Amino acid sequence: MVMEYNPKIPTLRPYIDPDNQGFWDGVREHRLVIQKCKDCGLVIHRPRPMCPRCLSTEREWTPSMGKGVIYAYVNVIYQNAGYPGIKAPYSVVVVEITEGVRILANLYDIEPEGVRIGTPVEICFDDIADDLTLPKFKRLNS
Amino acid sequence: MAIDSIKDKAAIVGIGVVDFSTDIGRTEWYTACQAIKLAAEEAGVNIDDIDGMVKSVDDGPDPTYTGKGLGIDNLLYHSENHWGTSAMMNAVHAVAGGLCNYCVYYQTAHRASGPEKCISDFLVAREFRDDSLDMVRYDYFSPFGLIGEPGYVAMMYRRYMHETGIKPEQLGWVPIVASENAARNTNAIFFDKSITIDDYMQSKLIADPIRELDCAPKVDGSIAIVITTPERAKALKQEPVIINSVASGYALEGQNYTSYTRDVITDLPEMENMAKELYRVGGMGPKDIKVAMLDDTFAPYVPMQLEALGFCGKGEAPAFIEGGDKIRVGGQLPVNPDGGEIGQGRFITTRIVEAVRQIRGTSTNQVANTDTVLVASGAGGPADGMICRKE
Numbered sequence: 233m234v235m236e237y238n239p240k241i242p243t244l245r246p247y248i249d250p251d252n253q254g255f256w257d258g259v260r261e262h263r264l265v266i267q268k269c270k271d272c273g274l275v276i277h278r279p280r281p282m283c284p285r286c287l288s289t290e291r292e293w294t295p296s297m298g299k300g301v302i303y304a305y306v307n308v309i310y311q312n313a314g315y316p317g318i319k320a321p322y323s324v325v326v327v328e329i330t331e332g333v334r335i336l337a338n339l340y341d342i343e344p345e346g347v348r349i350g351t352p353v354e355i356c357f358d359d360i361a362d363d364l365t366l367p368k369f370k371r372l373n374s
Numbered sequence: 375m376a377i378d379s380i381k382d383k384a385a386i387v388g389i390g391v392v393d394f395s396t397d398i399g400r401t402e403w404y405t406a407c408q409a410i411k412l413a414a415e416e417a418g419v420n421i422d423d424i425d426g427m428v429k430s431v432d433d434g435p436d437p438t439y440t441g442k443g444l445g446i447d448n449l450l451y452h453s454e455n456h457w458g459t460s461a462m463m464n465a466v467h468a469v470a471g472g473l474c475n476y477c478v479y480y481q482t483a484h485r486a487s488g489p490e491k492c493i494s495d496f497l498v499a500r501e502f503r504d505d506s507l508d509m510v511r512y513d514y515f516s517p518f519g520l521i522g523e524p525g526y527v528a529m530m531y532r533r534y535m536h537e538t539g540i541k542p543e544q545l546g547w548v549p550i551v552a553s554e555n556a557a558r559n560t561n562a563i564f565f566d567k568s569i570t571i572d573d574y575m576q577s578k579l580i581a582d583p584i585r586e587l588d589c590a591p592k593v594d595g596s597i598a599i600v601i602t603t604p605e606r607a608k609a610l611k612q613e614p615v616i617i618n619s620v621a622s623g624y625a626l627e628g629q630n631y632t633s634y635t636r637d638v639i640t641d642l643p644e645m646e647n648m649a650k651e652l653y654r655v656g657g658m659g660p661k662d663i664k665v666a667m668l669d670d671t672f673a674p675y676v677p678m679q680l681e682a683l684g685f686c687g688k689g690e691a692p693a694f695i696e697g698g699d700k701i702r703v704g705g706q707l708p709v710n711p712d713g714g715e716i717g718q719g720r721f722i723t724t725r726i727v728e729a730v731r732q733i734r735g736t737s738t739n740q741v742a743n744t745d746t747v748l749v750a751s752g753a754g755g756p757a758d759g760m761i762c763r764k765e
């Protein structure tokens with residue numbers, strides 16, 4: 233657990249709407265699910281109203297293995313360049329998962345100075361408040 | 375594909391620039407009206423003849439205020455648009471299409487001393503303040519503490535470093551040349567003297583790999599530009615600056631500064647699409663451009679734009695900027711001779727002002743025989759641009 237939250241400042245809540253609700257429902261239940269087009273099978277993230285390939289609005293949530301590699305990352309060093317409710321330094325990563333989409337999240341067990349592009353990681357879930365669970369990534373098989 | 379009808383159909387005939395500051399001490403209403411008044415006077419256009427207004431979205435008072443402030447009793451055309459050259463497109467279309475005769479585009483923003491000041495040193499404020507703006511970001515980025523543009527850009531820049539091998543010792547030449555140019559520009563308030571590569575390497579990492587010197591600082595400013603047709607321009611005070619071409623660009627999976635979901639995140643496909651159209655409409659190519667006014671709100675976008683706009687080949691930009699010789703005045707392609715936004719503060723419309731001055735031959739850092747200038751905006755998102763030329 234490498235991130236430190238300031239309990240006095242609430243973490244910003246995800247804005248949940250009918251398009252992305254399935255994703256966040258999954259996160260709350262500690263499952264990673266990804267939007268999939270029922271018609272052509274395209275796997276899509278971020279969630280959206282229709283399939284950008286075939287324009288079908290028939291969508292489903294498909295379970296993901298949650299394994300991937302770090303594709304890009306930021307280390308927020310200066311507190312004012314980040315969110316005041318999370319103590320800097322902290323990392324934000326984009327992980328490319330094996331299903332082919334990219335997920336933005338934080339890291340669970342890698343300090344900012346240890347983050348590298350290409351590091352294999354897997355999903356985990358952090359219940360950071362009674363009403364808020366966030367997806368995070370940890371080293372694969374750690 | 376768009377039609378060619380806007381080619382050479384509009385001209386910039388006046389500019390009004392309120393002195394930039396970090397504590398301007400006047401309202402945005404005041405400085406917006408002041409800039410419009412200055413621009414009209416410079417052009418030799420009577421304020422009552424202004425019948426079109428285009429405002430930069432998010433910035434400054436809308437025409438109900440500026441019109442009231444300036445006693446304007448009718449506007450045949452009023453609108454808003456993003457970015458600098460995007461809003462210019464509205465003005466160009468309005469005068470070229472005969473919707474109005476003399477259109478003013480203005481941008482007014484007091485980012486240094488206004489409400490954003492108390493929240494953060496950087497531009498995270500807007501996301502906190504206005505929950506109707508770009509709500510989509512909340513679900514995806516904010517819970518993870520990715521909030522504010524330096525962080526957004528840093529994600530892309532990290533990947534850019536990984537893919538191209540660009541080093542901080544190369545990127546640093548963008549702010550170094552900006553500081554040299556700003557030091558020559560009496561209107562640029564952020565650098566009294568040029569910085570060195572050591573200064574750059576010691577610049578604070580704020581959202582690693584983005585350093586403080588990679589970011590345009592917040593500033594208070596106000597600029598207005600008067601646009602009319604080249605025919606009407608003949609009767610006015612200034613030598614007109616002809617708008618050869620304007621264009622926008624869009625691309626799949628684009629999002630301002632945060633297009634992390636597309637296959638390649640380290641180029642600027644919106645800018646490439648914009649450039650294709652800009653050159654096609656204008657009948658020009660990158661080799662015809664004498665001065666490039668590039669979007670340097672964040673330094674990494676400068677090398678990316680050099681490639682996207684065709685000023686160098688793919689993968690050549692890091693070497694193109696290194697040492698600064700090619701992008702200085704006198705070099706192969708002078709970039710932002712006014713010091714850019716890094717030198718003057720975050721204010722898109724400064725690029726249009728410098729384009730006008732370069733073509734008029736009145737810049738504080740004049741490039742000899744400038745007859746064409748390309749202005750680009752919207753790096754890292756929906757892009758837009760303009761080519762200006764001497765009459």
Ligand SMILES: [Zn+2]
Nearest residue numbers: 269272283286
């Ligand atoms: Zn589909």
